[in-house]
Amino acid sequence: MSIQDALISASRFAASRWQAARLEGREEEERLWRQVNEYRAFLGETGQVYLFEDYLREIAPTPRPHVSPALEASKDATSYAVMRLLLKAFDETPEPEQKQSAVVFINLVNFIADTKQLTAVEDYVNNRLEYAPLAIAHFTTRDDAEAWLKGLAEPLSPARILIGDEYYLAWYSREDNARGMYRDYIIEPYIEELAARGIPPATPAFETRAEAGMWLKNHPAAPFDFVSIAGEHYLAVHHKRLMRHTLHPVASTLTEWEETKRAAERERARDAAAETEGGGE
Template sequence: MTILETLASAARFAGSRWQAARARGPEDEKRLWRYVGESRNFIHVTGQLYRFEDYLAGLAPGGPSRTSPVLNASTGAFSRPATEMLLAVLDEVSEPQQKQHVRVLIALLDFIADTGQIEEVEDFFIHHHQYAPIAVARFTRREDAERWLKDTAEPPSPAHILIGDDYYQCGYMREDDTRGLEREYVMEAAIAALTAKGIPPGAPSFSSRTEAEEWLKRHPAHPECFVVIAGEHYLAVHHKRLKLHTLHPVASALSAWEEHKKKLALEESEEAEAPPVEDGG
């Protein structure tokens, strides 16, 4: 089982426990199970799957059954209570597979503590709906991104990066050293949703991108706002992790999103029409 499958299975277990808590009604327990789930999401979107896999490999067989000393000393609002809840669940469940899921989740929170990420994960849990999708790096040109992907021993995966103002998915497979970049239409889809009922009036107007960027340094968007540059509407997006803004021209983003949807629809149609693959038995 790959680390992606291991974490996905543990996340499904956490989801089932959240559903059970939701049915019973205890708000604190629901919140802690959500925190566990978002902790897994954070590790995934920041490309730390293989780092966590190495952490798991370094644990004693059958562990962990106690919390990290770092986590015990933390003043975070959720990390320690969530781990205490998981330890109680570990004692409660009897099925070996369930116990393994709980151990993975405890190890996940310990990993976050031991790598100094408690504050960042708790901020992600509380505020991530107010942030742009996380990108772990930004490059001016695709050539720079491809060089980084090639030269980095183990690049973050799966994770978004920015090339200019565009999102790309960074992929790396440890098993066969496969590496790749694929364009993703993250902001184009968001712009289509945000402008479905029109662009709100009153957007600040600037004569140049440089002027807009200087203004955004003093008025950071949370996570986005519309601006006008040389008469054209842009969506300005704040990337808290990278401490920068990207600027997305609305008209061309909407056009790119429509083209991307047509491409996806064509691919789905071709797959549906393809003859079934016969079993050569």
Template sequence: MTIHEQLADVILFIGTRWRAAQAKSRYEEAKLWSYVRMLDDFVRVTGQVYRFEDSLRRALPAERPSVSTRLEKHEGSLAQPAMELLLETLDETPEPEQKQQVRVLIALINFLAETGQLDEANGFVVNRRDYAPVAIAHFANPEEAQAWMKSVAEPPSPVRILIGDEYYQFWYMREDNTRGMYKDYAIEPELEWLMARGIPPETPSFATREEAEAWLMSHPANPDTFVAIAGEHYFAVHHPRLKRHSLHHVASTLEAWEERKRLVELDTDQDEEGPHSDTE
């Protein structure tokens, strides 16, 4: 079983436990399962699936996993009660397959604690509504991105990156060392939704992009906002990890999004029609 398959099973397990807690009005428990789910999201969007897999190989042989002593530094966060819940679940769960899934989640919290990432992960959970889709790297042009993709022996994956102002999805498969990237429509659905409500009338206006970027550095969007540059509206998206904003021209971004949806709909219609013959 690949690490991606393991994590997919873990997500299903969390969902089952969350629904059971909700059904019994155990809302604090449901909150902890949601927290663990978001920690899994953090590992994924930061491209650490294979890094976690390496940690997992070292951690899983133990019947009852140990708990990282570094969790003690995070008293007051949800990490400690979440770990206690997982240990209780491990003891109470008779099914070997589910026990294994709980061990994966215990290893996940230990991994974040041992690598010093638990504070950042907690920030991601608490402030997730203030986070734009996470991009882990920025490149000025496709050539730079291609050079990076080919040169890194063990790149983060799967992750979003920025090329100029555009999101791309980068992927790498450890099993056969294949890698690639494709355009990712990460912010277009939100922009479409916001435009249905209309651009706020008090949108800041600037003569040049440089002026807009300088203003955004001191007034960071959380996670996004509209600005006008030379009379054209842009959607500014804040990337705290990269210490920058991407600027998406509203009109052309929405036009490209409509074309993308049209092509997807066309492909769907063709798939539903299936193969056919012109002969009787």
């Protein structure tokens, strides 16, 4: 089973346990299963799936999974509560496939502890809705980004990066050593929603982008703020982990976003029509 399939299977297992806890009113258990899913999301968002696969290969099989000494020493109450929940699920589950899913998540918590990421995952979970979508690196040009991607033996994958002010998704396949990147329209829905709420009538105004950038260094967006540059409204997005801002022209971004959504809708309509025609043959 590939690491991607193992994580999908484990996620379904966690979802079924979360749903059961919710239906039966076990609020604390429901919260902890939701936390399990956040750990899985953190692994994917930070592009560490293959690193986790390597970690799993180093673990000797045992009748019952172990708890990492790093987790024991951390005194991290939430992660340790999650670990107790997962060990209990492992012990109570008779089906081998579900036991294996519990093991995947047990080892994921151990992986986070052993790689000293407990604080990072706590920050991710607690501030996920307040931060801008996570990007792991910034490049001035696409050529720079492609050189970075090609130059790494095994890049993090999949992982969002910034090229200029735009999000891209960089990907790598270990199985065939293929890699690439494509435009990722993840910030556009944020701009659409924030603009729909209304741009404040009085926003910080600047003549040039450089002036706006200097001001934002001392007045970071939290994480989104509107500014005006040469009379045009921009959304300033603070990327806390990268210690920088991106600036997105509101009007042209929304126009491009509408065109992108229409193109996606046309493609879905063509696919549906093709399926209908194929089914009728």
